[in-house]
Amino acid sequence: MALNHIGRVQEKLKNYAQAEQALEESLSIDPAQPGVIQHWVHIRQKSCEWPVYKPLHGVSLADMQRYTSPLAMLALTEEPAVQLLNSQSFVNRTYGLAQEHLCQGRTYQHQRLRVGYVSGDFREHAVGFLLPGLLQGHGPEYELFAYDFSPEEQTPLRMQLKNGFHHFKSIHDLTDRSAAELILADEIDVLIDLHGLSSGARPGIFALRPAPRQGAYLGFMGPTGMPWIDFVVADRQVLPDELTLYFTEKPLYVDSSFLPLVSYVNDDILVERHQVGLPEKAFVMASFGNTYKITPDMFETWLRLLHKLPESVLWLIDDNEASTRNLKAFALARGVAPERIVFSPRTGHTVFCARLKLADVFLDTYPYNCGSTSNDVLNAGVPLVTLYGKTLVSRMGLSLLKSLNLDQNAAPNYAEYENKVVAIARHLPEASAKSCEINLNNFKINYF
Known part of the structure; x- marks a missing residue:
């Protein structure tokens, strides 16, 4: 119990290495702790500790997968059946709620x-x-x-x-x-x-x-x-x-995209590249999704883009010490110089929206696409390149782009994803989303 509390406190403080160590010690005492396994898996995701599922004494791979949280599973698999089974297992294991029907037999005739x-x-x-x-x-x-x-x-x-x-x-x-x-x-x-x-x-x-x-x-x-x-x-x-x-x-x-578009862009707030450590003339590829959404395959794709585009830099969030350290080490092992990746700390939402304008392209994550962040990207006039698959969460970028007639930037595989980013880098003025008009009133919902 003490180790589990230590793990949760360290997790809340984003000291993920210490949190992971505490939970592993707890599991070494008693491996049969589904809740601890669940947090251990997600901590490794947020730390970009790859592979996420590593050998652990007394805990099988099947148990790791079975007790992965539904949120974490959205970023770990592109198989819709696995997501459904994982959610059903979680609901049965965690809630155990008996259904009642408080409103049974009631019909309302409200004016609205x-x-x-x-x-x-x-x-x-x-x-x-x-x-x-x-x-x-x-x-x-x-x-x-x-x-x-x-x-x-x-x-x-x-x-x-x-x-x-x-x-x-x-x-x-x-x-x-x-x-x-x-x-x-x-x-x-x-x-x-x-x-x-x-x-x-x-x-x-x-x-x-x-x-x-x-x-x-x-x-x-x-x-x-x-x-x-x-x-x-x-x-x-x-x-x-x-x-x-x-x-x-x-x-x-609903008609159009199920994600409503809302603009928080404040033209009075100006941020310049040198203020966040970005080279003035570089082609800036940004990705600001939560770190648990970054997978090895996705990061490998971004590193290949750095090799293909020598004048480019990758711009990421400095979310926690562990993920920043691990991403830098992963990139260095694949021949990418440290200065090619710029990490910026989190900031308030208004400043975040202003910073987005400094990017030349936004790289969506897969299989967990960005949602609310993609709304901010499009409103900042930055081209969004997304990869879509067979799950709802992997098709959010496609949904937004299709609603704006920009789905030429949606790719069905990693190779096309790379090609679309390279095309934007080589034809930046033509590829910019700044010329498109975003209709902020395109969302209409009808309940029955």
């Missing part, structure tokens, strides 16, 4: 359809940044309710989100049952889970079925495997008919 959103991310978060566009996409025929358990923060976005709902109710201090009873009393027609299987989820609310129809959206980009979730909001690019087989939820399709 009442839609409730449940989230702990009504704040500066990847989900929160996309929500203004979502809320604006509802017509006057909807009455919007927020059931909020977010950390309180005094930010303009938090206030914007509070003002974007007709009713904003805190459930932070309520039990799952009390929250469900509140939703039931509000006679919500459609209830949306903005967490899915991501951190902070409260599936106990939905297992009680306080609303006749319950769906998942934005918080988890894969099948939840939760039997109390009826549908998932998607589009036909990100979830074509042949992939719906791998979802327990039925698709609720």
Whole structure:
């Protein structure tokens, strides 16, 4: 127990090497700890410790895969069936919730359809940044309710989100049952889970079925495997008919991309290349997804691009000491000089959006594409090159680009991905996305 607590504290502090060591010592005492294995795997992902699954005494490869978290699995496999089985296994193992039907037999005849959103991310978060566009996409025929358990923060976005709902109710201090009873009393027609299987989820609310129809959206980009979730909001690019087989939820399709476009670009904030250590005349290839989304195959592809484009640099986030160290060592072992990769620390979202303008191209990750970050990239006028596959999470970039008629930058394999980046480098003025007009009002959602 002591080692596990040490591991979690060090993980929270992003001291991933120390966290991994503590959890490995714990597993050496008792290998039969699914929760510890789950965190150990994700820590290795976030540290870019490759291969992620390494031999560990007493823990089989099958156990490592079985107890990998659903979020981590989205970045580890491009097989949709594996993602579904992993999510179902996680739900059965972790929650064990007995379904109830609080709303059974109830029918409502409201003048406006009442839609409730449940989230702990009504704040500066990847989900929160996309929500203004979502809320604006509802017509006057909807009455919007927020059931909020977010950390309180005094930010303009938090206030914007509070003002974007007709009713904003805190459930932070309520039990799952009390929250469900509140939703039931509000006679919500459609209830949306903005967490899915991501951190902070409260599936106990939905297992009680306080609303006749319950769906998942934005918080988890894969099948939840939760039997109390009826549908998932998607589009036909990100979830074509042949992939719906791998979802327990039925698709609720929206026109255009299922990811709403929201601009946070502030033209008053100017950042110059020398301020972040970028060479003035270099071709800058940026990738700012979370480090656990970087895989060996993807990073090898980026390093090949550095070899093909001698005047280029790769620009990454300096997220934690372990991943930065490991990526530098990996690149050096493949003949890439340290100065060819520039690491920048995380910053506030407004400055982050301003920094994006310094890039010449943005390199999407695979099999876990960027979502909210890609929204910022496109609004900054930077070309996005994405690789798409057979899973929803690997098709988010395709969805966004297709909606903007820029899908010539979406590739079905690594070779074409490389070719598209090289083409942009050689024809930069023509390839720039700065000439395209992004319609920020292209998102319209219809619930039944």
